[in-house]
Each structure stands twice: as C-alpha cells, then as structure tokens.
Amino acid sequence: MRRIAGTVVLVLIYLLAPLFSHAQQASRTSRIGVLLPRDPGRSASRLEGLRQGLRAHGYIEGQNIAIEVRYAEGNPELLTGLAVELVRLPVDIIIASSTQAVQAAKNATNTIPIVFAVTADPIASGFIASFERPGGTITGIPDSGQELVGKRLELLKETFPTISRVAVIGNAALPQQARAVHNLQTTAQRIGIALLFPEVRGPKDIQPGFTSAVEGGANAFITLAQSLTSNQQTQIADLAAKSRLPLMYHNPEGVEAGALMALGDDSPDIFRRAAGYVDKILKGAKPADLPVERPTKFELVINVKTAKAVGLTIPAAILKRADKVIH
Secondary structure, three states, rough: OOOHHHHHHHHHHHHHHHHHHHHHHHHOOEEEEEEEEEOOHHHHHHHHHHHHHHHHOOOEOOOEEEEEEEEEEOHHHHHHHHHHHHHHOOOEEEEEEHHHHHHHHHHHHHOEEEEEEEOOOOOOOOOOOOOOOOOEEEEEEEHHHHHHHHHHHHHHHHOOOOOEEEEEOOOOOOHHHHHHHHHHHHHHHOOOOOEEEEOOHHHHHHHHHHHHHHOOOOOOEEEOOOOHHHHHHHHHHHHHHHHHOOOOOOOOOHHHHOEEEEEOHHHHHHHHHHHHHHHHHHOOOOHOOOOOOOOOOEEEEEEEEHHHHOHHHHHHHHHHHOEEEOO
C-alpha cells in the first residue's frame, strides 16, 4: 500500500508540476531598467508613454512589473555608472535613450537585452547589424533625425524666405551624424542655402560656436539630433534668442525650452511602442530576431512667445500646420 501511495504522489507531482511552474512564472515580477540621459522633469512624458504601453500589454507597475529608472541629469559621464548599477540589480531588460546611453548599457552587459528608444543611427553606432535582423542583444526604435533634417531645413526656409546662411549646431564629426549631414547638404544645395558648421563638440563649445556663426553671417540656426543638443536645450535656445535669429530644433522639447520651432518625433509614442519589445522579450523572443522599427508619429511645434520676444513673425499658413503652438 505504501508503494502504491508513493507512486500516486509521484504521479500527482509530475502532473501538477507544470501548473505550479506556470503559477510561479505568472506571479513573478519582471524588472525593467530605464537609462535616461536627462533629468526627471524633461523625461516625464517619455516615461509616461512607456507606462501606457506596458499597461496596454497587461503589465501593471507594482504587480507584475517593476521599473527602475536612472537619470544622468544631462551629464553623459554618469551613464556608465548608472548602466552598471542597473546590471547589478539585476534587471531583465534595459531601455536606453540616446546613443551614449545605449553604448553605456552595451558596455555594461552582453547578456541583458537592450531596447533603444530615440537614439541616432543604430547601424553607424555599431549597435545592430541591420534593421531587419539586428543580431546580438540590442533592438528598438531609433529617432528620425537623419531623415527629417532636410525637411526641417526646408520648413525653416519656407517660414523665413530671406535666410541664406544657416549654422548647424551640434557635433557634425560623429559617425552617426554622417547621413544627417549628407541630407542637410543635399537639401541646402537644392534650396539655395549655404551651411556653416561651427566647431561644437561639447557643451563648452556652444557659446563660441554661436559667436563664430553670427560673425560668419549666419541668419538662422538648425540643430543636429544628438545628446549634446538634447542636453543643452536651454542654453542653445537662449543664445539663439540673444542673436534674435530663428532656431529650428530637432525635437519638440527644445521648443518648450525656448527654441522658435521644431519638427521632430513624438518621443512619448516611441517609448509607448518600446513597451511592445519589452513584452515580446519577456515572453521569450530574442532581440536579435526582432526587427528595428521606425518612428511613425511626428510633431511640428512653434513657440509664438519666442517669436514675439525676438521680433520674428511666423506666417499664418505655417501656424495652421503646427500640431502645437506655445503662446
């Protein structure tokens, strides 16, 4: 009888083991690390987009998912330590925003999946092999700075037809900016604009860069989409305002900081979509097999308050096309 009872117990354990395993898996809280280059205030809308996306996939913070956020507060040098901190927790996935943040995460781990959101050319940066088959442990959604930069220049010229010399603010020497610079130069030649490239490789170069651009005859400015210009939005907007010249930014946040106008990605939407990668990876998909997607939503934002302050007039036709107007 004892042998029969023992056999029955073993059979029951065998039959019920998958159910217990499934229950443990379902109740497990996944931990997501988020590595952001800026401060909490300027990152709030992106994080809210991520949380909305996670909720849409059935993840509730505090129940079946935990979000560990680390902010570099505009100081890229902090990213390395913050990435290591997330790896040591450990986290199951890292979401990184900006090229430097992705690089820091990549340097910190070669096993934890990394999802990039709003970052420059991931192929030129060495993060992926191709959009279709990324390979390795990294995938995600880049920004569209490389493709939209020509459209921004066209819009700047359409808004202010008399401009003839536009200064490009940002580090144009970075490998991931090569396509953006090429697109800018092609567009500039087509619409009759001369481009100036003041040497701006770091924060300390921004003010001298503006000075040399103005002395070189620049009558408008345009930013490259990169960490430097994203982290120094207020300084760049202030310098453009002091020169009383129009500034076309690469993201809407720059306009909120005081820039005149911007045509850029809807960053919260990119973070919302990044949650889809999180869901797939947590369910067993490998980043190497998840194609990189492209941004699909864009915003034209205009700061009328800035225009009035520097004595510029935005044509009514341009204002009508804006998704958001700051008064």
